Amino acid sequence: MKILVVSATEKEILPIKKHFRTKNTEVCVMKYSVIKSLSVDFLITGIGGVLTTYALTRTLSEMKYDWVINAxxxxxxNNDLEIGETVWVRNDQLADVGIEDKDKFYTMFEKGFGDQDEFPFKNGMLENTNTLNLNLKEASAITVNRxxxxxxxxxxxxxKFKADIETMEGAAFFYVCLQEGVKFMQIRSISNYVKERDEANWNITLxxxxxxTKLLEIIDVISK
Structure with missing residues (x-):
C-alpha cells in the first residue's frame, strides 16, 4: 500500500510528517517536495490551483499510488460545521473561473464555454465516488483563487454555489486525480467561517x- 498525502503548505501536515519520521533526503523540484516516509509520501504543492495541478500531475506521472489524500x-x-471539525469533501467546483457581468457572475459552463457533463465534470462539478467508512461529515466545496x-x-x-466550504486547491486536486484515474479523497478541517476577515475568530491551530488526527486514522484504515 502506497499513499500520497498532498497539502498546499507544510504547516498543515507537519504533525503527521513528524509522526512518520524519516532519514530520507528531501527532494525539492520547482518549489514542491516529496518526502518519502515508509509507505507514505508527502507532497507540498504550494498554494493555489496552478501550483497544485503542476506538482501533483508531475508526481503522479513519476510514481504510482494506491491512494492520494488532499489534506x-x-x-x-456552513455555520453548522464547527471550528476545528474535519469533513470529507464529496464534490468540488471551480467557482471563480467565469465571467463577471455587472453585479452577477457566470461560470464558464453557464456561458457555453465547455460541456458541464464532459468528463471529469458532472453537472459542472467534480465528484468523488470513492467510499470509505470514515465517520466524517460530507461537505460540498468550491475552489477559489482568492x-x-x-x-x-x-x-x-x-x-450561487450553496457550498459548505471553500479552499484554494481542492478542485485542482479532484481534476488531476479524476483524469489520472487514481483513488483519492480530500479532507479539510474548518479554521474559520467565511465572513469579513477577522483572524481573531479563527483557530488554525485547532x-x-x-x-x-483524522489523517492518521484514515491512513490506518486504508493501509489495512
Missing part, C-alpha cells in the same frame, strides 16, 4: 491538530 484547512460557509472577505462577494458565492 488542509478550509473556510466554512478567499472571500467581503460581504458582497461572500453572499454572491454562497447563494484545525491543524484535528486534521492530522
Amino acid at each position: 488542509g484547512i478550509a473556510g466554512s460557509f 478567499t472571500h472577505g467581503n460581504k458582497t462577494s461572500i453572499n454572491l458565492f454562497r447563494d 484545525a491543524i491538530k484535528n486534521l492530522n
